[in-house]
Amino acid sequence: MDQRIAPGVPAPPGLFSVPLSATRRGARLARLLATEQLRSWELPLDPARLVVAELAANAVLHGRVAGRGFRLTLRLDPPSVLRIEVADTRGDRLPVPAPPVEEPGESGYGLLMVGELADRWGVRCGPVPGKTVWAELDVPPRR
Template identity: 50%
Template sequence: MTHHHLTEEAKPSLAPTRQLTLRFSSTRRGARLARQLAVQQFTEWTGLTYDSDPARAVALATAELASNAVLHGSLPGRDFRLTLHLLPDRFRIEVTDTRPERLPPPVTPQPADETSGRGLLLVEVYADRWGHTVRDAYTKTVWAEVRLSITD
């Protein structure tokens, strides 16, 4: 599996066959609900099971992106947005928050005794591609894509 961290959004080559966008409170509960919704939509749209490798990758990537939006990307009283896209060959997760000046740091391996800072490293491992986009002065979107099947 090839992994890429992209700083500019690479437009999906094909239009989404399905899309869903919802807002969540910038709380731990909001992040948890976003993860649960992403996995539910993924399994409903694809017919794959909750315990499939792609569903687990969707859960992990969504949990990390939503958690980062809550911890590092929120302003008081502002929600984060979760957008899910089902594309012909992949599932795209987008989390938009209100701190465009706080971009994701470069992914580097962490010492074994570190208790935090591994989340984006996990996204790097489980997502086929991920990156971030800043389209305006008020928001940024961090996204990850998971292939629907394992072909390696």
């Protein structure tokens, strides 16, 4: 389901969605905006902001198309699920977790970390021509 919100129209409660540039700065901004949104919803910051950081970094590194950005969506589904979605424009490049290796490198472990931090995660095709990588976190009920 596409979560875009028309400019000037307030988002429904429990939904935050923003387009960002597919740059390192855009990935950093995704993490900062997610942190502020989590605070406003009175939710724990971690592990959600770590998941956002990994998914946004992957969108910039592996899902980038020149002149196109990515979209971060956070959705709080009562009573206790936070869904994080990062949609990019590279539907032809589906994420694959790094296989275990004898000599670990410095990169390639983001999805393994997402898998450890999230209660559920996956990938779906769309919005066309892209893909959406999502993760769900079970969170304590809001106060």
